[in-house]
Amino acid sequence: MKFRGTEEEAKEYKIMLEEELKENIVMPFRKEQIKWYNPTFMIKKANGKWRKILDAKALNKQIADFHFKMHDSNEVKQTIRLGDWGTSLDLSSAFHHLIVQTESQPYLAFEFQNNYYTYKAMPFGTKNSPIYFATAMEPIMQQIRMKTEIRIINYVDDILLLHQNKEYLMNQTQKVIETLIYFGFTKNPEKSEIEPNQTVIFLGWEWNLANATVKTKPKKRQLLLHDLYNMRRWIKIRTEITVKQTAKLIGKLNYLRLQFQEASLFLNTMDHQKAQAARLKGWNTTMIMNKTAIPDINWWIAKLRANIPAQLIQISPQMTMTTDAAPSGGGSTLENEQEMIAMAHGTWNRRQAKLTSNNREIKAITQGLRSFAKTLKNLRIQSLSIRSDNSTAVFDIRKWKAQTSLIKKIKQVHQTIEKLRKQIQITHLPGVKNEIADALSRLSRAGDYKLKEKIFQQTCLQMNLNPTIDLFSQHFNNLLPRFMSTIRGQGEIAIDALNQTWKRELSWIHPPIPLLPAALKKIREEQIEAMIIAPIWP
Known part of the structure; x- marks a missing residue:
């Protein structure tokens, strides 16, 4: 497969290729040795510079999967301490420090101006390149961690350094850089932040260390809002969109669960319609999204426009609300460690009495929260423990996920909690039957x-x-x-x-x-x- 691009792109490509040849990243390769051709082209980055691309999509389908636990944003969430300072390092051309095995080189070939080449160093774009690089980096990072008090999280070629003392972190950041240089790595000065700061960008998130919060980066926020406005407009005028396009937007929004834990509740309608279209017509087809998805899209637009940071510090519950839903009605109690503070009870009307036990229990939780709202406000309660003997209700609220039949009720619980501005922790009462599934999930x-x-x-x-x-x-x-x-x-x-x-x-x-x-x-x-x-x- 030959190079695809304009004359300008070919000129830039040639300059970069010659540089890679000098650095032994790529090498000339005989045509008869090639077992797999990969498309290659150029793309322009946001800063106006060019990036050389090896398109390994087809090759990746032939590569076997294997599991490797990478550091992620949840680990950052657990590692951050209130009042931290942070620095970040981005390694230049990091993957090119790994050498490709000789037997793999025939599969990484590409053609440019009737000449044939392959990668001698690990290219970016093959499915397992990040895993191979993370595996190679782990012994180096372990040695660094054992010689310093700073906390370190590395994700492929991005490294986050944290400590409570600004001067100590600055000193240790330089030592980490020196260690990485010793092993042949160089930092990308444009993407690295070596001056300690209490606002850091890492893994696509903006982390505020002074108050331990996280929110979506401004640029990503604007791009997502653009996608959402387009989707809403297409739905209103019944424009056909591809199934894959819908899936891509859902994936981008689902990634925001770190900031919006309830994200799944407001993706359910779009995801259901996408899955139905894929099942009936296949992935490589188009679909018309039903207008029932518009309220959820409006919710996402409002959330991203506000971009209220998520709190990373979990406050220990100061009170406990216990709920129970019988066929005749629902009741709840509010208590602290020493005494009963309040009680609430109500009877179901005919329609409510016919609801399933799961629906009744979720409704009892919502009613309990509303009944005790004034008490919680007057006592300045910041965090509340909720206890229920209904495993489905507990699981759905804890994960903010639910079957279609319960989505509306779970949304009501979330909206009530959001109005109260309280942290909640929900747990099973003794005797529930869902502990194994919940334990396995963690x-x-x-x-x-x-x-x-x-x-x-x-x-x-x-x-x-x-x-x-x-x-x-x-x-x-x-x-x-x-x-x-x-x-x-x-x-x-x-x-x-x-x-x-x-x-x-x-x-x-x-x-x-x-x-x-x-x-x-x-x-x-x-x-x-x-x-x-x-x-x-x-």
Whole structure:
């Protein structure tokens, strides 16, 4: 496949190709050795400069998938501390530091002006290039982490550095740069921020470290609003759009769940119509979006125009609301640690009485929140725990997802919480049947192991500690009489420790590895003392 482009693009391409030949990134290749041709062309970046592209879309379909856990925005959320300072590094031509195996080179070939070339260094664009690069970088990042107190998150060639002390971070940032230079990397000065700041751009988000919030970047916000305005106009005039175009917009909006946790509720209508069109006519076809999607699009437009940052710090619940929905009516109680504060009860009308138990329970939660709104405001409650014995209601509100039949009711819960301006944590009451599914969704069952009892006892004795509760265990591996379990078992006092308060306890914490960041974050936020043992995990 020959180069595609204008005369100007061909001229720029030739300059970049000659530079890559000098740097041993690409090399001439004999035509008879080529096993796969890849299209190649130029695109102009936002800053006006050109980028040389190897289009590996067709090749990627032939490459096997494999799983590798990359750092992501949720890890940033768990790592950030209120009042942090941050710097960021972007590595120049990072992938080109990896050498392609000889047997893979025939598959990375391209043609330019009747000459044939292939990549000697790893190109950007093949499916597993980011994974190979992240794997190669991990030992380097581990060494850096073990020699500094700064917190580091790296995503492929982007690196975020965090610390509470501005001067210390500035000094350590220079040392990190020196280490990376030693291994042959160079930073991109245009995309790197080496002066400590409390507003940093990382992974496509704008992070405010001074007040621990995150919001969509201005440029991305404008592009999404443009797409949404177009979609709304096309729906109103019944313009045909491609199924893939709809899927692309849904994907972009779904990415914003870090800022708008309820995003799924307002994508359901569009996603349902897209899925139906793909099922009936196929992915490579067009569709006309029904006007029922317009209210959700209007919601997205309003949200992005306001761009209110999401709070990253979870406040411990100051009160608990418990709800119950019987066939005859719904009731709720509001209490703090010491006493009952308020009670509310109502009976269903004929239509409400015919609702499913899930619908009634969700409605009872909404009514309870509305009944206690004034009390919560007067007592200046910032965070509320909600308890329900209905597994579907708890799961749907916790994940802000629901079946089509429950979407409207779940939206009402969200809108009520939004008006109250309170943080909520919703948990199951003892006896519910959905703990296994919920626990599996957070990988919490990965903790089916324990520290040897002898070592545990020796450690407690040597450190003169007497822990009162085991927070991450099950009935067959708890080391203390009082324990919280990851799933329903025997003898636990509660389920899902991350949604319980840890105050007034000296907790023994030996969490599953995937939950370590969340456990450390909760310790900091509740300002408690705890005994924690974990593997060296830089």
